[in-house]
Amino acid sequence: MDKIVSLCKRRGFIFPDSEIYGGLANTWDFGPLGAEMKNNIKKEWWKAMVWHRDDVVGLDSAVIVNPKVWEASGHLSSFTDPLVECKQCHTRFRADYLKEGKYGPVVEKEGVFYCPLCGGELTKEKKFNLMFKTYIGPAEETANIAFLRPETAQGIFINFKKVLTSSRKKIPFGIAQIGKAFRNEITPSNFIFRTREFEQMEMEYFISPEEDKKWYDYWKEIRWKWYLSLGMKEENLRQRPHQEKELAHYAKEATDIEFKFPFGWSELEGIHNRTDYDLKRHQQFSNKDLSYWDEETHQKYIPYVIETSAGVERSLLAFLINAYTEEQDKNKETRVVLRLHPKIAPIKLAVLPLLKNNKELVQTARDIFLKLQRQVDYLIDYDEVGSIGRRYRRQDEVGTPWCVTIDHQTLEDQTVTIRDRDTMKQERIKTEEITHWVEEKLCINSL
Numbered sequence: 001m002d003k004i005v006s007l008c009k010r011r012g013f014i015f016p017d018s019e020i021y022g023g024l025a026n027t028w029d030f031g032p033l034g035a036e037m038k039n040n041i042k043k044e045w046w047k048a049m050v051w052h053r054d055d056v057v058g059l060d061s062a063v064i065v066n067p068k069v070w071e072a073s074g075h076l077s078s079f080t081d082p083l084v085e086c087k088q089c090h091t092r093f094r095a096d097y098l099k100e101g102k103y104g105p106v107v108e109k110e111g112v113f114y115c116p117l118c119g120g121e122l123t124k125e126k127k128f129n130l131m132f133k134t135y136i137g138p139a140e141e142t143a144n145i146a147f148l149r150p151e152t153a154q155g156i157f158i159n160f161k162k163v164l165t166s167s168r169k170k171i172p173f174g175i176a177q178i179g180k181a182f183r184n185e186i187t188p189s190n191f192i193f194r195t196r197e198f199e200q201m202e203m204e205y206f207i208s209p210e211e212d213k214k215w216y217d218y219w220k221e222i223r224w225k226w227y228l229s230l231g232m233k234e235e236n237l238r239q240r241p242h243q244e245k246e247l248a249h250y251a252k253e254a255t256d257i258e259f260k261f262p263f264g265w266s267e268l269e270g271i272h273n274r275t276d277y278d279l280k281r282h283q284q285f286s287n288k289d290l291s292y293w294d295e296e297t298h299q300k301y302i303p304y305v306i307e308t309s310a311g312v313e314r315s316l317l318a319f320l321i322n323a324y325t326e327e328q329d330k331n332k333e334t335r336v337v338l339r340l341h342p343k344i345a346p347i348k349l350a351v352l353p354l355l356k357n358n359k360e361l362v363q364t365a366r367d368i369f370l371k372l373q374r375q376v377d378y379l380i381d382y383d384e385v386g387s388i389g390r391r392y393r394r395q396d397e398v399g400t401p402w403c404v405t406i407d408h409q410t411l412e413d414q415t416v417t418i419r420d421r422d423t424m425k426q427e428r429i430k431t432e433e434i435t436h437w438v439e440e441k442l443c444i445n446s447l
């Protein structure tokens with residue numbers, strides 16, 4: 001984990017936020033390569049969930065919505081964590097984590113718990129709502145209290161009817177959304193795994209109540225395969241069905257797709273059978289009819305919902321860990337390689353002149369680079385600093401799948417070498433074939 005964190009900082013994937021001011025605990029910014037990789041993950045999700053299907057459409061709903069939404073969804077009353085505070089050092093802990101020993105050995109005497117940091121007495125448990133509060137308008141009054149959304153799902157439920165009619169879809173059909181969500185976690189942790197501000201990729205699939213089992217199994221499989229299709233190793237993934245006592249207030253059944261992180265198996269994505277809980281509650285609180293008339297079966301019902309809910313940052317971290325490898329080369333030097341799937345690699349192609357001090361090579365390489373930049377719809381890089389071996393290593397370390405090298409032969413016959421990150425094999429192709437060559441590899445890799 002330390003190696004990943006250090007690589008992320010050094011190469012511009014992820015930086016500690018507000019570092020010039022001493023930072024803000026557990027808050028991170030995504031640097032140039034991190035931003036690219038995040039976008040790639042989101043794009044692949046959107047393609048798989050929306051573009052490649054005719055039963056799912058996209059949505060982009062507001063972060064701050066009518067607070068009634070959170071009353072109806074149950075978040076106002078139930079979205080809480082149990083909180084205790086040390087009377088001596090004032091550190092706050094999640095009571096359930098404390099009792100499980102996650103902060104260190106549990107010290108309890110006659111029902112009173114003691115601080116794992118300083119030994120001071122802890123307060124009684126109180127419920128702490130995880131939603132961030134804010135105010136709408138200039139007056140900070142109770143009447144104006146609003147919340148930053150703790151999940152993107154509710155934006156989908158409140159738009160369900162309008163999306164259904166405007167897109168002329170029939171059940172079964174889904175609505176997908178990518179966006180930020182906010183949770184005032186008591187103890188965020190593990191780098192970007194649990195943060196207060198994060199991005200979700202959520203899809204709510206509306207179905208007939210009689211078919212919930214079928215679609216629940218279907219989406220578990222589809223989502224599992226998505227990770228594999230982007231290079232996730234099967235031994236790093238597992239499915240963990242929730243036990244009844246850990247089910248969220250809205251769920252009938254739930255399964256987590258978990259990844260083997262260095263800190264243990266943890267959730268990447270949840271697949272939930274949310275039943276008709278959300279739509280029923282919104283119908284009740286809004287007094288609007290949210291039922292569906294099924295023309296085929298001549299039945300009227302409130303649809304059931306199967307939800308797939310994934311975290312962007314978590315996926316990114318998992319893909320990085322999954323891809324990280326260290327190899328010894330023949331000179332006994334360590335080669336760090338991010339074996340990222342080309343589709344999510346931040347840079348797809350690097351253009352390198354063999355030598356920096358040869359004007360003709362540099363000029364030709366620049367020309368090829370600038371032309372390619374305008375032709376392709378992914379990020380490419382140009383690098384002329386340092387020996388060619390070093391430059392290959394730099395690209396390996398950030399997961400660039402292919403490097404194009406311009407050498408003396410290029411000047412004679414307009415061919416270049418193209419080097420594969422994983423095999424380190426090089427082949428010679430015509431300059432004009434580069435884009436086609438990469439496109440083809442990207443397609444093969446997605447099968």
Ligand SMILES: [Zn+2]
Nearest residue numbers: 086089115118
């Ligand atoms: Zn303490």
